Amino acid sequence: xxxxxxxxxxLFLLIIVLSxxxxxxxxxxxxxxxxxxxxxxxxxxxSDYKFFEGExxxxxxxxxxxxxxxxxxLFSDYAHKKRFVWMPQGTxxxxxxxxxxxxxxxxxxxxxxxxxxxxxxxxxxxxxxTRVMIRKATGWIFADYVWNAxxxxxxxxxxGSYTDIxxxxxxxxxxxxxxxxxxxxxxxxxxxxxxxxxxxxxDTYIPIGIKPQNLNFNYTYNTxxxxxxxxxxxxxxxxxxxxxxxxxxxVINYNDSSKPxxxxxxxxxxxxxxxxxxxxxxxxxxxxxxxxxxxxxxxxLTNMGVCVDTEDYSFAPALTKIVAPGNINRSMxxxxxxTTDESFRMPLHGRTIIHEEAVSFIEQWINSLSPCP
Numbered sequence: 452x453x454x455x456x457x458x459x460x461x462l463f464l465l466i467i468v469l470s471x472x473x474x475x476x477x478x479x480x481x482x483x484x485x486x487x488x489x490x491x492x493x494x495x496x497x498s499d500y501k502f503f504e505g506e507x508x509x510x511x512x513x514x515x516x517x518x519x520x521x522x523x524x525l526f527s528d529y530a531h532k533k534r535f536v537w538m539p540q541g542t543x544x545x546x547x548x549x550x551x552x553x554x555x556x557x558x559x560x561x562x563x564x565x566x567x568x569x570x571x572x573x574x575x576x577x578x579x580x581t582r583v584m585i586r587k588a589t590g591w592i593f594a595d596y597v598w599n600a601x602x603x604x605x606x607x608x609x610x611g612s613y614t615d616i617x618x619x620x621x622x623x624x625x626x627x628x629x630x631x632x633x634x635x636x637x638x639x640x641x642x643x644x645x646x647x648x649x650x651x652x653x654d655t656y657i658p659i660g661i662k663p664q665n666l667n668f669n670y671t672y673n674t675x676x677x678x679x680x681x682x683x684x685x686x687x688x689x690x691x692x693x694x695x696x697x698x699x700x701x702v703i704n705y706n707d708s709s710k711p712x713x714x715x716x717x718x719x720x721x722x723x724x725x726x727x728x729x730x731x732x733x734x735x736x737x738x739x740x741x742x743x744x745x746x747x748x749x750x751x752l753t754n755m756g757v758c759v760d761t762e763d764y765s766f767a768p769a770l771t772k773i774v775a776p777g778n779i780n781r782s783m784x785x786x787x788x789x790t791t792d793e794s795f796r797m798p799l800h801g802r803t804i805i806h807e808e809a810v811s812f813i814e815q816w817i818n819s820l821s822p823c824p
Contacts, residue, residue, distance in 0.1 A: 483515040485537050487560055489587050493594035497581055497605035502535065502562055508578060508602040510564060515540070517686055518672070519679055521665035522702045523722040526798075526806045527565060528628045529620065530579065535562040536661070538688055546693035549664045549700045550744040552657055553689065559586045561658055569619040579614060580632050581605050584642075584658055591656045593638045609635040628804050637800045645731040659726045663693075664743060667701045702743050706808065716816045717746040719809055720755065723798055738762075739773065739784075756784055758823035766795070776820030785810075785817060 484501040494500060497507065504513050512518060516537045524532060538544070542556035555561075566578040583594040596605035597612070611634030617627045642656040666679040683689035703710050705719040720728075721743040727734040728741040740746070740754035753759060756773025761783045775781035787797040789810050796802070 481514055483537075483540070484513050485516060485560075487537070487539070487558055487585060489558060489585070492585050493583070493592065493607050495607050497583075497596040500560070500583070502537065502560075507604070508576075508598075515686075516562075517682065517688065518670070519661070519666060519683075520670055521660040521662075521722065522668055523665070523705045523718040525659070525722050525801060526809065527801050528630055528804050529618075529626065529806075530565040530567060530630070533564045533566070534660070536560070536683075536688065537562070543687060544661075544683070544689045546663065546690060549696040550662055550742055552659070553661050553663065555586050555658070555661075557586050557588050560584065561661070567616055567618045571617040571619065571625065574619065577616065578602055578605075579616070579630055582638075591642070591658065593635055593642075593656070595632065595635075595638070597632060608632070609638070611635075611637065626804075631800075631803055633800060640733050641726050641800060643727075643733045645735075660722070662702075664696045664700050665702050665722075667696045699747070700744065705812070708812075712812065712816050712819065715812055717743055717751075717755075719813070720746060723809075727798070752820070757820060772823070774817060774820070776822050777818055779814050779817050782817055785813065788813065 484504075486499070486501055502513055502516050503509070504511050510533050512535050516535050519534050519536055521534075536555075537560045538556055539558040542558065544553040544555045544559070547554055561584045562581060563583075564578055564581040566576060568576050570577040578598045580598065581596045583596065585592050585594065593609065594607060595609050597608045598605040612632045613629045614632065615627070616630050617625060620626055639654070639656060642659060644655050644657045645652050646655050647653075663680060666683075668678065669676050670679045670682070672682065677685075678695075680689065680695055684691045702718045702721055703714050705715040705722070707715070720741040724739070725741040725743070726732060728737055728739045729735065729745075730740070738759055739756050745751070745754050757776065759773045761770050761773055763783075766783055766786070769781055770783040770786055771781050773783050774785070779785040784797075787795055789805060790796050791803060791805060
């Protein structure tokens with residue numbers, strides 16, 4: 452009798468366990484630890500957001516923080532960059548056009564970390580800063596976080612500063628720079644977007660790199676390689692109601708020497724110059740129009756300044772054209788990308804040294820152009 456009693460109890464307990472396992476309401480759904488309280492941001496410390504898991508310096512993204520990378524990047528004194536996006540649960544970005552930044556929802560955050568490998572004298576990795584842009588109901592705000600020497604924390608600082616750094620590059624050459632951490636004003640200049648409200652023009656601020664034409668290529672995630680736009684859609688970060696940019700409208704990696712020279716130059720201008728030299732941007736009073744969508748076709752060369760007269764007489768008299776075909780010594784654009792003089796260099800912010808590889812292929816491009824009519 453005792454034997455049957457024990458068997459009955461065992462069956463009863465087994466039924467309870469199986470019922471509990473089959474109860475869908477008890478299935479655990481992981482929740483992202485990220486905290487972006489729009490009433491409190493910017494936080495005093497980068498760790499307050501919980502964008503990363505484990506040791507923060509390892510830059511391992513938390514749940515629902517997705518890494519991304521544009522095809523062509525903004526040059527920043529050879530600093531490496533890691534970029535991430537996060538959005539509140541249940542929200543999505545929307546498509547505007549191939550060449551316009553994705554419209555991110557209120558509460559979204561873009562995170563970009565600047566770092567160097569092989570930092571001297573010990574060949575270590577050093578993170579300099581992590582920039583965060585956050586979308587509030589009233590628009591985008593900036594938050595910059597400067598990392599401490601121990602690489603354990605980064606602290607909110609928009610006052611701007613310099614830091615010396617020496618590193619060994621991919622060719623085993625020791626390079627040095629007095630790296631510039633930007634002020635809030637410098638952030639505002641590069642991200643400025645003029646909007647007309649009634650009869651009044653006001654300055655608003657937008658991200659730069661998250662245009663579909665810049666993300667339309669494969670990226671290797673931890674366990675898969677996938678088109679980034681597809682990844683955003685599958686992750687619930689982007690509405691699936693648009694056609695991906697075609698190859699003619701997709702920016703390329705300007706560092707890829709196997710690509711056509713003109714496409715490399717156009718891509719470089721798009722990532723390094725178009726955020727200012729475009730309609731309704733900080734330098735729209737200049738004749739150049741550098742977005743990728745405006746440097747192809749019939750007006751493309753003119754928009755890049757080819758055979759366009761130099762109007763600023765503060766330059767040397769020899770610099771007669773913005774771009775003088777076949778003559779870098781008469782090309783104002785070439786002079787400005789090939790100098791560290793802060794009064795003349797371009798881009799105005801974001802670099803203190805010369806981007807030698809870009810200068811080289813832009814020189815090749817200038818020498819390949821047909822003479823002016």
